[in-house]
Amino acid sequence: MIQEFLHQAKRVLQVARKPDTEEYMQVAKITGLGMIIIGVIGFIVSLISSFLGGSV
Template sequence: MELPTELSSYVRVLKLASTPSYTEFSQIAKIAGAGIVIVGILGFIIAQLMGFLVVSFIQDAATGAALAPW
């Protein structure tokens, strides 16, 4: 592990990096926000589905009804 070689590669990357423009930043923010919303909606749907399945399973067990064969 040569420190000068690694340090020079870090410096090279920092020199190439630049601050994004407003349009670039807003586009990235919109895409990231849309991804967060999609993941949240999917999580909500899965939570509702699991809640429905658990409640129906508990009700079937409480009434002594036969479970669906799947």
């Protein structure tokens, strides 16, 4: 079981590569956009909750 895991980990490390600048920036933009969307959704839920008299 441990030997199988080590073999799979070795295969992943052989295939893995460092992302280039363009790929890194694309991932950073998508991640940032996702964080903003989640924050806006949380803010809207908080506003709705405060208007309905709930305590958050």
